[in-house]
Amino acid sequence: MITPPKGPELVAATPSAAGQPTSPRGPSTGSGxxxxxxxxxxxxxxxxxxxxxxxxxxxxxxxxxxxxxxxxxxxxxxxxxxxxxxxxxxxxxxxxxxxxxxxxxxxxxxxxxxxxxxxxxxxxxxxxxxxxxxxxxxxxxxxxxxxxxxxxxxxxxxxxxxxxxxxxxxxxxxxxxxxxxxxxxxxxxxxxxxxxxxxxxxxxxxxxxxxxxxxxxxxxxxxxxxxxxxxxxxxHERLIEPVAVTNLPTAYGIFTAHAYRSLITGAEHVALVGGTVDVDTPVLTRVHSECLTGDAFGSLRCDCGPQLTDALATIAEQGGVLVYLRGQEGRGIGLAPKLQAYQLQESGRDTVDANLDLGLPADARSYDDAAQILRDLGVSAVRLITNNPAKQRGLERGGIDVTELIATGTFAGPDNINYLRTKRDRMGHRLADLDTHQPHHHRGAAS
Missing domain, CATH: 3.90.870.10 (DHBP synthase)
Structure with missing residues (x-):
């Protein structure tokens, strides 16, 4: 059942003739x-x-x-x-x-x-x-x-x-x-x-x-x-459920790991809370989409792995939250289709057209679960670590106030430079220094 959200009392006015409602209200012209x-x-x-x-x-x-x-x-x-x-x-x-x-x-x-x-x-x-x-x-x-x-x-x-x-x-x-x-x-x-x-x-x-x-x-x-x-x-509805909370010692520091499950898709996500977090002020936050090839295998085709490790190190040092969204492999198309898209990229297609050639969206991700998780943690405003404007819009759509955007490093190399240019030129990612930057050395875990 859908529970009516708390809000203004709904007063049933006397219905008028069909097509002539007593209220003069027209469509909303606001935004946000x-x-x-x-x-x-x-x-x-x-x-x-x-x-x-x-x-x-x-x-x-x-x-x-x-x-x-x-x-x-x-x-x-x-x-x-x-x-x-x-x-x-x-x-x-x-x-x-x-x-x-x-x-x-x-x-x-x-x-x-x-x-x-x-x-x-x-x-x-x-x-x-x-x-x-x-x-x-x-x-x-x-x-x-x-x-x-x-x-x-x-x-x-x-x-x-x-x-x-x-x-x-x-x-x-x-x-x-x-x-x-x-x-x-x-x-x-x-x-x-x-x-x-x-x-x-x-x-x-x-x-x-x-x-x-x-x-x-x-x-x-x-x-x-x-x-x-x-x-x-x-x-207005609670659409994720908390599953577990535990300490998670890592190479970057000790985090509190919160496991969540989506009541809509069944996807399981993790929020890592590091350091001291004051939810009464904007919280340093990274929303990271699952990328097995980049996060676990160290793939050089993308910049996901370095973004993750840098965010973990920064959050452990300064305090904040990292929301790791599972089920978003390949910008939401899945692992096998992502590898198929890689095949097409080897033939000259860029990361956007490769998805479209497969009959899939250029970006199928949603950040609604991330907003729900942050609200469950008591976070209502964030300083967001991202180059992706879609993440800002997604969190704001979910009722999270994004007070500041903090750019991630530019992790470019010969294997991902075209991928990064496509993200900048076709997906609006903030990578203004891409063609002028020096190689960025991220803070990975100690080997």
Whole structure:
């Protein structure tokens, strides 16, 4: 279950006519976690009050907007408004356990949808409907799907309403409107059933970009992105669990090792706390992605090993935290694919294009677990040891204040110079002195 986060009391206002909510709020125009949280909380309040909202997915996904409201609040007026401004295909995202209880299996045995949309068998309510297609009939069917007392005999198959199976962990597992609808219903204190339809323009084309903003403003609807909703959940829910704490003597000094497990992916991470740490001031911090070849084997293809040893030595000396994120080999693509990418680099591809040639992201990492770990340790502000601006953005997205960026050394050599140039030129890493530096001698462990 998703527990509604502590925050402003959600007061259920009297719903107005569909498409004419009493609140004049439009889409958020702010930026940053605080503005995102405020925008999401406005949307949660609207859903709790029985009003429709607009939710936009990622630009690199469908870049489309859905009209969404809670199934428990379905009315003929809301349904008519949704049908009028959408493709007319009305879907009802639900939890798998509820679909199983109602004996609603997948629409097809082998789902070939590239986005993984999990359609179940379409249904109509068995009573109090005519043909099943009218707004009143479809709203009645939605209420039947939402009612925990509904049984298999209360529905007929096939029908005019399309249930969807939402992933158990919501938008943290899949960035889809299906999961967003269920998450919003839960956060609003409603049964975990939503109603969604894709917004379309009058000419039948999909509503995108500025068109979505205009639509929301015209109908006085609140609007957020799935990315904002996911960030809100990361900041307001506990999604890692501590597993063990022990002393760890190393060649750099004695650290306190904290083991954590992600409740989303199951990945196990380690935080090493060295020296004296005052969590009331910004804490010296390094977030390090697992790199077996560099960290353990001393590979010269990257600069991961020297960055790790230098950070350990610095933190042991000055006090701070090193968060070691496992499962991020090869910028998150995995060990074997990373070695495949190395093969492509030997043929002249750079580290970015090699990943893309394999059909993989240039960088698949997330720093949400790192932010959760730091918060669990009582750290809210950091002086971050990194050249990578994505780490700064990732921690800030997770609610960690990055007060200072401390550059790592430039560990360049003949085997990794092109790799480092690509990180600088194509990934925005701060390596301004790369072409002018002298060889950097890092502080490794005593041999």
């Amino acid at each position: 976690p605080a503005a995102d949280d405020a925008a999401v909380e406005r949307v949660i309040a609207e859903v709790a009050a029985g009003r429709p909202v607009v939710v936009v997915d990622d630009h690199d996904r469908e870049d489309e907007g859905d009209l969404i409201f809670a199934g428990a609040h379905s009315t003929t007026e809301l349904m008519a408004f949704m049908i009028r401004h959408s493709s007319g295909v009305v879907c009802v995202p639900m939890l798998g356990e509820d679909l199983d209880r109602l004996a609603l299996p997948a629409m097809v045995a082998d789902n070939a949808d590239p986005k993984g949309t999990a359609y179940a068998i379409s249904v109509d309510a068995a009573t109090e409907v005519s043909t099943g297609i009218s707004a009143a009939d479809r709203s009645r069917t939605v209420r039947a799907l939402t009612d925990p007392g509904t049984t298999t005999t209360d529905l007929t198959r096939p029908g005019h309403v399309f249930p969807l199976r939402a992933r158990p962990r919501g938008v943290l597992e899949r960035r889809g409107h299906t999961e967003a609808a269920v998450d919003l219903a839960r956060l609003a204190g409603q049964p975990p059933v939503g109603v969604i339809a894709e917004l379309v323009n009058d000419d039948g084309t999909m509503t995108r970009g500025r068109q979505l903003t205009t639509f929301a403003e015209q109908h006085r609807l609140t609007m957020i992105s799935i990315e904002q909703l996911a960030g809100y959940r990361w900041r």
